[in-house]
Amino acid sequence: MNPNNTPPGNSRKLALTDLAQHCALETELYYRGQPYDPQFCFEMFRRAFIEADQHAWDRIYTQYQLQAVRWVQRDPLFPFSSQEAQDFVNLAFAKMWTALTPGKFARLPDLKSALAYLRICIKSVILDDRRIRKWVELGYLDEVDPDQGGTDSGNTPEDHTLQAIEREKLWRLVEQQLHNENERLVIVAIFVYGMKAQEIYKQFPNRFSNVAEIHRVRQNVLDRLRRNLKFRDSIR
Amino acid sequence: MQSEVSMNCIFPPELNEAQILAYLNGATDKQVIHHLERCPYCREKMEALDTLGKQLAGRFYRVTCPAPLDLGEYLLGMMSDARAQEIAKHIVECPHCAVEFKELRDASRQEFPSREEKPIGDTLKGLWHNLADVLTGRLVTGPTLGMVGVRGSGRRPLIIEVEDFHIVLDVQMAAEGRVTIGGQIASQDLDMWTGAHVELWQAGDNRRATIDDLGTFQFEGALVPGPAELLIISPKGKAITVPNMELVV
Numbered sequence: 001m002n003p004n005n006t007p008p009g010n011s012r013k014l015a016l017t018d019l020a021q022h023c024a025l026e027t028e029l030y031y032r033g034q035p036y037d038p039q040f041c042f043e044m045f046r047r048a049f050i051e052a053d054q055h056a057w058d059r060i061y062t063q064y065q066l067q068a069v070r071w072v073q074r075d076p077l078f079p080f081s082s083q084e085a086q087d088f089v090n091l092a093f094a095k096m097w098t099a100l101t102p103g104k105f106a107r108l109p110d111l112k113s114a115l116a117y118l119r120i121c122i123k124s125v126i127l128d129d130r131r132i133r134k135w136v137e138l139g140y141l142d143e144v145d146p147d148q149g150g151t152d153s154g155n156t157p158e159d160h161t162l163q164a165i166e167r168e169k170l171w172r173l174v175e176q177q178l179h180n181e182n183e184r185l186v187i188v189a190i191f192v193y194g195m196k197a198q199e200i201y202k203q204f205p206n207r208f209s210n211v212a213e214i215h216r217v218r219q220n221v222l223d224r225l226r227r228n229l230k231f232r233d234s235i236r
Numbered sequence: 237m238q239s240e241v242s243m244n245c246i247f248p249p250e251l252n253e254a255q256i257l258a259y260l261n262g263a264t265d266k267q268v269i270h271h272l273e274r275c276p277y278c279r280e281k282m283e284a285l286d287t288l289g290k291q292l293a294g295r296f297y298r299v300t301c302p303a304p305l306d307l308g309e310y311l312l313g314m315m316s317d318a319r320a321q322e323i324a325k326h327i328v329e330c331p332h333c334a335v336e337f338k339e340l341r342d343a344s345r346q347e348f349p350s351r352e353e354k355p356i357g358d359t360l361k362g363l364w365h366n367l368a369d370v371l372t373g374r375l376v377t378g379p380t381l382g383m384v385g386v387r388g389s390g391r392r393p394l395i396i397e398v399e400d401f402h403i404v405l406d407v408q409m410a411a412e413g414r415v416t417i418g419g420q421i422a423s424q425d426l427d428m429w430t431g432a433h434v435e436l437w438q439a440g441d442n443r444r445a446t447i448d449d450l451g452t453f454q455f456e457g458a459l460v461p462g463p464a465e466l467l468i469i470s471p472k473g474k475a476i477t478v479p480n481m482e483l484v485v
Contacts, residue, residue: 025469025471028433028469067348068348071346071348075343095305099305104309104314107312107313107314108314113312115348116312116344116348117308117312117314118348119343119344119346119348120305120308120309120311120312120340120343120344121305121308122343123304123308123339123340123343123344124303124304124305124307124308124340125304127304127336127339127340128303128304131298131304134297134298135294135297138290138293138294138297139290139294140294140295140297167295167296167299168299170295170296171296171299171300174296185329188300188329189329190289190293191289191292191293191295191296191297192296192297192298192299192300192301192330193298193329193330193331193332194293194297194332195331196261196262197257197258197261198261198262211258211261212254212258215254215257215258215261216254218257219253219254219257222253222285222288223253235288235291235292235295
């Protein structure tokens with residue numbers, strides 16, 4: 001049902017400008033709690049992701065970005081973050097544009113699911129920010145100054161990506177030194193998840209006799225790693 | 237073989253790595269604590285192990301964790317079965333991803349766009365960029381300054397000319413120096429404007445009204461005199477903007 005009585009499915013024939021206008025009006029009806037027709041807004045998503053129509057994507061951004069900013073501002077993690085709400089929104093839209101392939105879009109049957117994906121993109125960039133802040137806190141990354149594109153030591157977002165690639169390479173080296181599932185579990189739990197031995201034992205009581213065994217497993221693996229030249233050179 | 241550390245343990249037997257690791261994990265063995273307080277050699281061993289542990293923790297923190305968006309796509313059922321199984325297994329094992337998955341799930345259940353937090357003033361302004369058919373109204377007459385309170389002076393309404401019709405705004409004095417506004421559309425095609433959404437924009441404030449079937453509208457409450465902008469959108473998407481108005485009685 002829509003105020004202009006456009007038959008269902010007719011949205012595909014509309015010019016983008018008209019489509020965007022209908023989408024705006026139907027969204028207004030949605031806000032007022034009145035019956036609304038989602039086909040127009042969903043058609044803009046379809047054109048953006050199936051036909052790779054950048055102009056349709058621009059219209060979607062215009063339609064939803066203000067509400068997205070407010071959504072970010074309400075997020076409990078936002079007060080602790082390092083970025084402005086608009087920055088998160090821009091990152092989220094960029095993430096959706098690159099991540100949502102035509103194959104994935106085919107799994108979104110309607111406007112509600114497309115907006116759920118947008119919502120997930122918004123939350124995910126906020127979670128990305130929290131992970132990065134944790135790495136900075138652990139001393140692994142320097143803070144990035146977005147105004148200057150990096151710190152004095154040259155830590156730009158691109159540097160972060162390169163560091164991520166390097167650490168994945170180093171991690172694969174570590175994995176090659178692990179002899180069994182218990183060793184994998186201990187090393188992953190301690191160094192990837194940041195768990196203490198007592199926490200590991202509590203979570204996996206059937207895998208280890210006691211906490212001391214977890215310490216022994218860790219010690220054996222670290223000894224093995226320290227004897228590995230490649231690993232020693234990489235960790236410096 | 238000479239140790240890299242020049243000293244030896246001054247209270248043998250020296251602490252082994254298992255004891256040191258237990259200490260670093262928060263174990264409170266008094267003998268170990270006492271030994272570390274007094275023995276520089278074992279303390280240095282402890283610090284070296286601690287440093288290595290922190291280097292590895294910093295380097296490998298969350299290295300095997302899927303990205304938050306991957307967790308989100310798993311939540312929405314958008315992954316292949318094989319990848320979904322990997323992520324499901326990881327969420328059981330990893331406390332951080334378990335928390336993030338819950339945060340994503342909570343976020344996915346929130347309404348978006350939110351009816352309850354409809355952005356004040358953003359709706360029409362947000363619509364603005366998507367509307368092709370926008371008319372600009374022109375103020376043709378306004379009230380004369382200083383005439384309020386003068387007997388017999390009356391008030392002169394604001395008259396806005398838009399193509400072939402007019403909008404009349406009746407600005408009246410209210411308490412504490414504020415004003416109230418009632419409006420009237422004077423048009424041959426009144427049906428087109430019935431149900432139209434009207435917003436009055438001022439710095440720091442925004443008021444809404446709807447045009448009834450007589451073509452009238454009223455903003456609730458009193459407004460502050462001063463610069464304002466009027467926006468009207470009809471149910472069929474025809475829009476009028478009247479910028480640079482001055483609300484003066």
